[in-house]
Amino acid sequence: MKRGSERGVVSERSVRRLYVCICGMTSVPFSFVRSVEFWSWFRMAVCVLPVVLVVMGVYVDYTHTADRCSILTVSNDSLLVEYGEPVKVNCSIPSEPSSVYKLGWESQILPVQTDSETSLVWTSPNLTEWEVNGREMFCYLSVPNTEQCKRKVHLTLYKRPDSVNISSESSVWSEGQMMKLKCEIENVGPLQNLTVQWTRVDQNNITTVTEMPYGSFSTSGEERKNGNVTSTLTVSASRDEDDVQYQCAALLRLDQLQQPQVGSSEPLNITVRYKPIITQPSKGIPNSVIKGNKLVLNCSAHGNPSPQYSWSSPGNKNLTTSSIIISSVQSEDQGQYSCTAYNDEGSDSMNVTVNVLEHPHTTNLSSESSMWSEGQMMKLKCEIKNTGPVQNLTVQWTRVDQNKNRTVTEMPYRRFSISEKQKGSMDVTSTLTVLASHDEDGVQYQCAALLKLEQLQQPQVGSSEPLNITVRYKPIITQPSKGIPNSVIKGNKLVLNCSAHGNPSPQYSWSSPGNKNLTTSSIIISSVQSEDQGQYSCTAYNDEGSDSMNVTVNVLEHPHTTKLSSESSVWSEGQMMKLKCEIKNTGPVQNLTVQWTRVDQNKNRTVTEMPYRRFSISEKQKGSMDVTSTLTVSASRDEDGVQYQCAALLKLEQLQQPQVGSSEPLNITVRYKPTITQPSSGTISLTQGDQLVLNCSAHGNPSPQYSWNSPGNKNLTISSIFISSVQSEDQGQYICTAYNDEGSDSLTVVVNVAVEYKLIIIIIAVCAVVGVVLIIGFWYYRHTQNKWRNLASHRNNDNIALSDDIAGQS
Template identity: 25%
Template sequence: MVTYSNTYNMLQRFYGLVYLSAVLLFVTLTGTQAECPVQLNPQRAVVRYGDSVAVNCSASVPHKGMGWEASEGAVTMTRDSLITWRVSNLIEWDIQPYCYINHEEQCQVELPVTIYKTPDSVSIIIVNHRGPMIEGKQYELQCDVHDVAPVQNLTVKWYKGQTLLNQTTFTEDSKTPVNETTTLLIRPDRADDGAQYRCEAELELGAEGPQPPPKETSDLLNITVYFKPIINETKLPSIVPVFRGYPEVLVCEAEGNPKPTIGWSLGANVIVYNETLTISESTPEYVYCVANNSVGRTIRQVNVSIQDSVMKLHWFSITCCSVESQCPIQLIPRRAVVRYGDDVSADYKTSVPHKGMGWEASEGAVTMTRDSLITWRVSNLIEWDIQPYCYINHEEQCQVELPVTIYKTPDSVSISIVNHRGPMIEGKQYELQCDVHDVAPVQDLTVKWYKGQTLLNQTTFTEDNKTPVNETTTLLIRPDRADDGAQYRCEAELELGAEGPQPSPKETSGRLNVELYYKPKHSNSRETIIKNDEVMLNCTVKANPAPKYTWHSEHLKEEFSSSVLQSSTVLLSPGNYTCTATNSLGSDSKVFIIKSEQTDRTTFWAIVLSGVAVALVLIATYVIFKIRCSNNSVI
């Protein structure tokens, strides 16, 4: 009985394996018929213009002949199983070789060929400008790439030093060499003086292309930035004590480009041109250091405080002037941020005995009082340059200035396209402009660019101006078909710090709706259809303006202008049908290949042979089983 059970289990497993093998054979033989039984090596060719190229086409099945069709390097039909398409000097940009095989019926596989050419030159310039740049102003850099292909694989990268600033890709579909121009907007500050810009054209040709990707780089563009002077406030404090009979020397140092001239204004049109100034008890209470160059002027006010005691002078210098934070007073808030025309107030208190304290200001001054808490208050603040400070007489007088930021949101924010009206064209470059009118302070302004909800870019400003100004920023775009109907906007935001309003005040432009024109482009150039009861050739493609359609085939006896052909309305015989979609920007064609529905002999014999194999296995199993049972019975 044990022998019978073991034999039965063994045969059951053997039968299962044979059945599974038959099924796999069936799936393999039937599933591969949908593909053309040739292999290309490599599957895609990437070759430099004028270089040689070779690609093998091999078949692993019996056939009646195979060959290469191409305008160069064609291989006539042969019974070999490996043939090579070879061109020694490839200069035909639009070559489309394909390998064909006659196996039951003819099929073919096209070889994608990318011919590339590195640019003849890559150059960088400043648009409409020569000489030094001015800090805070906007400039346009231009990169010209000459005679490069294919443009859809081109990336232009912008660098400042070793830092990548921006990069541009291209959506045009062109196989032949073109010239391309890209631009970069910059707003240099003093840190950019001496910076080096360059642009780089790189062809990213995929895994089959050369590694690393070929690139050409422009020469370096060295920039000089002119900026107005900045006075070194560490070396020139705002309050300088002077002991009677002991003159002091003030030093005014300023950094600027061009190098600034230094002068001292002593009032009544008295100006002393020197970096140093000797002061004494006869010096006016206020003197002014003036640093001036061709870009602008910076003024630093110095309060000359006359002292009577060397000891007191020494204490005053330490507590009052060297470290103003040690003046025994507290400001609440430490910084005032107020909207133009609104109310403002700040408290000033002390916890030490004193002989009097007060507020000095052009508006809202508080006369000296013995109170320990006094408030500076203005009900309608409209003085842009107000500089209130509180003072206290505690052993000696010291003072602390209250920083005041007066802000004004813009009267308007508008967006426009520079020098263009109507629909945009895919792949071309356009300049959007954002105008911000009457905003302050500009150094706290950020202009942000959006497409839909996506932040594209933002610009800040280095000018130091307390009064309202108008500002213009631009954004370069190169839209593709996905941008048709996109909405652009710009937003002016005043980032005023923790003491300012939260969230930050902002004004937004209206929406700029982009209408984009683009030519037709099919997702694939060929489609094979097996003819059955109902055949539909759908050539519909998205384009703007809407395309017109034309059909060409030796089987069509009349012209058709619809995007779809159906066998229910048109006689569609086996063969090739070419549909061309055309609009004002270009055209694109697609070939439909209708094949006859035939009984697949391979599939048929695969089924028959699988069935026979299974039947033989079952018969053999039965015979062995009977023999074993007979032997067991005899025993």
């Protein structure tokens, strides 16, 4: 009991302490605190209130810290300052914090600055401390009991060079030497960001840039500070370096420096002395010139100093000029010429061989005969007089046919005969053998002498007159074509033309059915009849021979009727149906094709052709006959509404329009069971209160009817279901059935209805608010009741005292 009573004392004492903390500022009596109702409401408040307070506290602390650090700003977080220039950075906050704070600047190389204002400026009138490079400074905001906020500022100091100079070991270079160029850069920094740029510009203004980064040149200071720099470039002295211009520059590679070049030297012009190299005339190429023409030999060379020239020519003639000019070259001027170019550095020589040529006096083309006969081998002879050198001679044969097509054949040295074998002028004969054929008739031949020398701009130095060829040959019939029958509809016009090529021009004769003979090139029958059918023969002839050609004429009749029919007027899906096309009085059947045309509801056209041997014939002969063609079709829904038609085609080259008979169109009707096209099977997810629309549609013939089976075994004979506000009891399977006399089709749709959680959250929130109001109302009610009880108690006590006083008095 003692231990239990102690527990009771402790419990009551704890409750009283809690009562003082919670209700000390109110007039709630302690008796209510000890009641069961109070503890029920208290437990609810204790469970909910800490969670709310913790969430609010974390949110407030997070947003407060983030907002506090975001207000700290600096005017520039990265500064590039030129040596000796002023610098200023402002650190600020928009307003003073509610508690004590300190705004300051902190750096490893500069004294700490602090202030309690909303803005603090770090400044330097002329920044010269190189120690700022590579170091960072911070602006900070300190508030007691909170994490310090910082803003980092990166500061870079740089200096342009006092001077940039370029120099060479020697003012004049000699070819083959290795020369050094030196670039001296004075007082520049920071050295670690320095690059020495060498620029070379040649005589053609082509620029070449070479960059040497830090570490590839000598320096006199620390890498983060300023100092002097010497960079060396080694160049091989060659003729390509003559008149080249060099320049060096100092580049500071700093992110914020828009123009990295901070200093540049004056250009340095290079002069290189080298011996001459002859560029003209070309080595080893002979120079040929026609006798009597002008000869010009130019000698030019590159060298420094500028070269002088001397020539040696045939007959030991020496000249001290760069050019030799002979106004009228003669045979004695032929031979070797030598040019020498020289200066103080050396010399170069070049030999040129000059060949003096003579024009051919004549170039004559002739044939064995003025008239050729087909099949002979004929020779054309081209005679070229007084030409050379023959090793450079080519005879060119040109053939031009009647259509102006040009064919060129060249015969080089060793393919023609020469009158004497020497390098001087001589006579040449070239022969071309030609097979005399009708293709050579009217052809024109020509020959020419070509001297292929580089010094001659035009290699042709002599050409013959054109020679026209005439070939006699027997006729060759070109029309009509061999073996192709000529078919014509009875009563139409028949025209047979016979034409042939031949020299002399051919004459013509015709033989026709009934042994009729005609001496004309054409046969014309204005209205052809059955007796005109048969074989016609054309003969073309001249003095060289003859040629014949046979033509078979078929007289055709139009088909009297072309009829299309079906086994049944209405088809059912799945049946194999036959369409029959009957063609009366047509032929010849070996040239007949039955064409089936199918046109669907979308006007898409499909054509199927059935050739001879795929249809039945009433009698087997080459005249007119009856034909029946059958097309088997699978009755499907795709055939419903389709239109079929058949036609008789006589495919003969002589008929411009092969179709000679066509049936009337036949419309097809197919009955088939429905196929549901809408809706798609699957699951529909809705939220309670949403609208539900289910439309059922199907294709079928006859047109289908519809029924719906919905949750709760509700059956509807409509095509659509509409529910304006769906509820949980509307959830489940909906089955649509489409049916007609041919069959039916069904489709299932599953509808899921979800509860709106936003509504639940709102209800919980409303209940929570109502609960708080009830607690306050209950507390107020009990508080008012206690007041009235106390007042009534005092009144009773007063009445008792008054009664005692009255009794005492009595």
